[in-house]
Amino acid sequence: MNYRKHLKNPIITEESDQRKGLPLPPMQKPYPEDAKLIDLVSPEDFKIGDVSLLKAIKNRVSCRKYSNESLTLEELSFLLWATQGVKELAREGRITLRTVPSGGAMHPFETYLLINRVDNITPSLYRYLAIEHKLLPITTEAKDLPEEINEICNKQTFVGKSAVVFIWSARPYRTEWRYGEDSLKDILMSVGHICQNLYLACEAINSGTCAIVAYQQDKLNEFIGVDGDNEISLYVAPVGKL
Numbered sequence: 001m002n003y004r005k006h007l008k009n010p011i012i013t014e015e016s017d018q019r020k021g022l023p024l025p026p027m028q029k030p031y032p033e034d035a036k037l038i039d040l041v042s043p044e045d046f047k048i049g050d051v052s053l054l055k056a057i058k059n060r061v062s063c064r065k066y067s068n069e070s071l072t073l074e075e076l077s078f079l080l081w082a083t084q085g086v087k088e089l090a091r092e093g094r095i096t097l098r099t100v101p102s103g104g105a106m107h108p109f110e111t112y113l114l115i116n117r118v119d120n121i122t123p124s125l126y127r128y129l130a131i132e133h134k135l136l137p138i139t140t141e142a143k144d145l146p147e148e149i150n151e152i153c154n155k156q157t158f159v160g161k162s163a164v165v166f167i168w169s170a171r172p173y174r175t176e177w178r179y180g181e182d183s184l185k186d187i188l189m190s191v192g193h194i195c196q197n198l199y200l201a202c203e204a205i206n207s208g209t210c211a212i213v214a215y216q217q218d219k220l221n222e223f224i225g226v227d228g229d230n231e232i233s234l235y236v237a238p239v240g241k242l
């Protein structure tokens with residue numbers, strides 16, 4: 001028995017929707033026009049993060065123990081910008097160039113946050129709007145979000161004890177539009193870059209994170225309110241101060 005099938009590049013049999021002339025999908029999931037968005041600290045105003053790259057790479061480690069200290073709004077803004085921040089809108093604003101690479105610049109990801117302890121932000125679920133660099137509050141039925149995320153992550157109880165849990169989802173069509181059958185490897189490789197930037201950015205603000213793939217797929221989809229097909233939860237990373 002082996003499980004290598006998906007590691008091999010497929011033999012392309014069909015043309016991508018891009019080649020067929022279908023329109024480019026939006027680079028960000030839509031949200032209600034009247035939504036009340038929360039401002040973040042702009043990257044031009046960051047006074048944090050100035051740490052030696054050598055030190056950050058050398059010290060990076062998976063961290064599963066966090067203090068009770070909160071993150072500041074500037075720290076959260078910095079982590080969001082480091083992982084998905086938009087640096088430039090290209091091709092008449094239809095393509096985003098970000099702080100991380102992504103195959104064909106398709107950036108097929110959305111970032112959800114379970115905020116437990118961030119200064120001046122009510123603990124709840126949010127989505128990062130990378131283009132606006134703002135937070136979108138998400139209504140949730142869940143009563144005890146930290147407890148639920150622990151259950152979803154197979155009782156890895158350090159997850160719910162963090163200050164904020166990053167949850168990345170993929171909207172696969174953004175990449176499928178361009179690469180068709182080649183998309184799977186592209187999406188999985190691209191999300192790794194995001195999480196590595198989170199590890200390194202944490203090193204710069206006396207915080208730690210841990211990549212998590214051991215979670216229950218359907219429950220995590222439900223937790224962030226996605227259908228598990230057009231949008232699929234992919235990767236979890238709790239962050240806390242050391």
Ligand SMILES: Cc1cc2nc3c(=O)[nH]c(=O)nc-3n(C[C@H](O)[C@H](O)[C@H](O)COP(=O)(O)O)c2cc1C
Pocket residue numbers: 060061062063064156210211212213214215
């Ligand atoms: C894709 C991926 C999935 C992981 N999933 C988990 C996980 O579910 N739980 C956990 O505690 N650590 C998880 N880790 C962290 C690894 O256990 C960790 O990177 C490894 O033990 C090496 O330790 P280091 O990161 O401190 O160098 C994951 C790491 C990666 C890259």
